[in-house]
Structures are given as C-alpha cells and as structure tokens.
Amino acid sequence: xxxxxxxxxxxxxxxxxxxxxxxxxxxxxxxxxxxxxxxxxxxxxxxxxxxxxxxxxxxxxxxxxxxxxxxxxxxxxxxxxxxxxxxxxxxxxxxxxxxxxxxxxxxxxxxxxxxxxxxxxxxxxxxxxxxxxxxxxxxxxxxxxxxxxxxxxxxxxxxxxxxxxxxxxxxxxxxxxxxxxxxxxxxxxxxxxxxxxxxxxxxxxxxxxxxxxxxxxxxxxxxxxxxxxxxxxxxxxxxxxxxxxxxxxxxxxxxxxxxxxxxxxxxxxxxxxxxxxxxxxxxxxxxxxxxxxxxxxxxxxxxxxxxxxxxxxxxx
Ligand code: SF4
Numbered sequence: 001x002x003x004x005x006x007x008x009x010x011x012x013x014x015x016x017x018x019x020x021x022x023x024x025x026x027x028x029x030x031x032x033x034x035x036x037x038x039x040x041x042x043x044x045x046x047x048x049x050x051x052x053x054x055x056x057x058x059x060x061x062x063x064x065x066x067x068x069x070x071x072x073x074x075x076x077x078x079x080x081x082x083x084x085x086x087x088x089x090x091x092x093x094x095x096x097x098x099x100x101x102x103x104x105x106x107x108x109x110x111x112x113x114x115x116x117x118x119x120x121x122x123x124x125x126x127x128x129x130x131x132x133x134x135x136x137x138x139x140x141x142x143x144x145x146x147x148x149x150x151x152x153x154x155x156x157x158x159x160x161x162x163x164x165x166x167x168x169x170x171x172x173x174x175x176x177x178x179x180x181x182x183x184x185x186x187x188x189x190x191x192x193x194x195x196x197x198x199x200x201x202x203x204x205x206x207x208x209x210x211x212x213x214x215x216x217x218x219x220x221x222x223x224x225x226x227x228x229x230x231x232x233x234x235x236x237x238x239x240x241x242x243x244x245x246x247x248x249x250x251x252x253x254x255x256x257x258x259x260x261x262x263x264x265x266x267x268x269x270x271x272x273x274x275x276x277x278x279x280x281x282x283x284x285x286x287x288x289x290x291x292x293x294x295x296x297x298x299x300x301x302x303x304x305x306x307x308x309x310x311x312x313x314x315x316x
Contacts, residue, residue, distance in 0.1 A: 021130050022048045027160050028080040028126045029195045044127035046078035051097040051128075053077050055108045055315035057115055062254055062296045064218040065119060065149060065172070072117025072146070074108060075311060080126045081153040083176070083187045085229075085271050087260055088124070088311070098316045105135040106142070108315065113146055118217050119170070121149040129160050136167045147219055150203075154196035154224075155189060161202045170210075170218050171203035174225045178238035186229075186271075197242070200224060209250040210294075223252040223296070227259055228283050231270035236283045244290050254296040255283060 021027070022036040032042040039047050057070030065071045077097030079086070100108075109120050125132050136148060147169040154173040175196050177183040183192035203222050210221025224243055228236045236255075243253050257280040265271045277300060284297055 027129055027157065029155055029157050029189075029191065030080055042080075042127065043082065044078040044080040046127055049099040050102065050105060050131040051077040051099050052105070052108070052316045053097040053311040053313060054309060055112060056309070057112070057117055058121065058309065061121065061172075062223060062252070064212065064216065064252075065121065065170070065223075067118040067215070067217050069116040069118055071119055071121040071149065072109070072112030072115070073121040073123055073151075073309075074105070074112075074125075075123045075309070076125055076128050078127055079124050079153070081155045081187050081189060081192075083153075085186065085259070085262060085265055085268075087258075087262065089262060089264075096311055096313070098313045100316060102131050102134045103138065105131065106138040109135070109139050109144055109146075110142070111315065113144065117146065119147040119149050120144075121151055121172075123151045124153070125150060126152055126156055126160070129164065133163060133167060140167075147217075154199055155187075155192055156195070156199035156202075158198050158202045161199060161206070165206050168206065169220050171200075171207060171222050172225065173200055173203060173222075174227065175200060175239050175243060176227065178235055178242060182232070182235060200243075201246075204247060204251065210252065221251065222247070223254055225254040225256055227256045228275055228280055229259055229271065230273050230275045230279065233279050233282050237286045240283070240287050240292070241290060244287075244292050249292065249294045252294045252296060253287070253292060255287060255298075257298045257300075 024033045025036050025042055026033060030043040034040040034042045036042060036048040041047055052074060054075040056073060058073040059066050059070050061071045112120060122132060148167060149170040149172050150168045151172040154175050177192055180190045180193055184190035207221050211219050213219050226236060226239050240253060257275050259275050261272050261274065287295055
C-alpha cells in the first residue's frame, strides 16, 4: 500500500512538470507558444497527449541500427517540420495514432526489447521530447540497457537537446537542406540550415565519436542522414561537404536515394519523380572524391511505397 502511494505521488510530480513546460510550448524551433495542455495544437498538430502510431521491429534502417533482429522503432504521431513531400504523411499530420501514457511508453520499450530489438529507436520524437525524457528515466530505473536512438528531422532546439543529455546514445538526425530558400519552399522553415547545424553540433558534443558493440551494432555516436532529392544534387553536395569539413570521419553520413513521390507531388515541377541512378551516383562519386570513408549508401530498389511501414498502431 505504501509502495503504491509513493509511486503514485512520484508519477503525479512527473506530470506536473510536464504540464508546466507545455503551457506555452517552445520545445522545438517553431516556438509556437501554444498551450498544449489546454488542447491547443501546435505546428506539430499535437496537444499534450502522447500519441504513437506504431511500435515494432524495423529492418530498414542502416545495418548498424537494424542488425539481424531489427530496430525497436516507436513512431510518434505529428511532426514539427512538415515537409511537403513527406514519406510518412499519415503520421506527420497526426491523422492516426493512439494516445498513451508515459508509463505505457516505458512498457513499450521493454516489450520491444523482449522481441529482440537491438535498440530503441524514437522516430520523429521532437514534439514529445519531454514525455520521452520521463519515459526513459522510468526505463533506466527499471534497468533498460539498450542503446537509445533519437531519429529526427534535424529541426531541433539545442536547448531541448541539452535536456536529453545522458539519455540518448545515438543521434540519427537528417540534414536535409543547405539553402534557406529550399528549406523554406519544401519545409516552411527558412532557418532549417542554421538550426540543423547547431543541433547536429550539440548532438556530437554529447556523443563524441561513434563506438560499436562486439557484434558490430552502434552503441554510441552520430549518423547524419541526407535524402537526395530529384533535381537537387548540388544541394546534396553542399550538405555532404559541410558535414565532412566539420566532423571528418568521426560521424557516419547516410546518403539516401529512397525519395518516393507521394500523390500530392504529382504536379510538382521537380518532386513528382524518383531520383535517377545517374543523379545518385553523382552524389556518391562526389562524397568519395572528398575522401569520406564512413558513409552508408542505398541500393537501387529502395524507393518504393512498400518500404513505408503501416501506421496501424501495431505494438502500441
Ligand atoms: S513542439 Fe509543437 S507546439 Fe511545441 S513549439 Fe514545436 S511545433 Fe509548436
């Protein structure tokens, strides 16, 4: 009985802390200032209810994350970036998902571990960063030992990232755009390049150079993803050069060709088509010419809608 009361009071304190931060939300660089506790939706289209669309083993991450068993992915509903070509638009627009408690999220981590997950992979977590911090603190108290992967668009507040210090082992951010005008056109975020640079620097400050387990799975470090967009190979070259000039081979760069045009892009002048093999090879050749050794590349058949998981609340 006493034990129950102590746990109950401690969880209540957790929720009160969350409530205060969400009264005028500035968790991400959009800094909407809305009262999410009052049911107001921010740019991320979520209020204070922690909402998850899928929690399952996932095979299609980089091999050092997926391994043989799969990565324990938790897909959060909503998104604070909102790209026009989004590959996961069903969840980024928060059109599906299940509302769960912080304690349930913690339990999901352990369920994924039981299924054999190599790590816990938090996908599009930014707008629920505070809930995640509490869930990870609970999980740590209960002895969760898996590496925690923070899988993000790169549009992150450095202050929020600082709150995650010590809880995240592997950062897996995108670095999507080098040019402000392209970031504005495709993600309504002209400040994306500067924000992402600062965020990635903070991530690297926390993790340092990568390290691996004896079985070759990443334990700690930074993998920066860049999705090459059709018609934008010069932009991709600038992103890759910046990353290599800044971090050398202390990080991995994951150069992705999996852009899949969604139906909403059918009339877009550039984004209505897949990337060509020629375009992708140009970018890879450029990366090689810089001397980059730590990179992941994708094979030809990755740009398919069938690689986009079903967001049916499995495992939630
Ligand atoms: S997390 Fe959502 S509500 Fe908060 S600042 Fe970002 S977009 Fe706005």
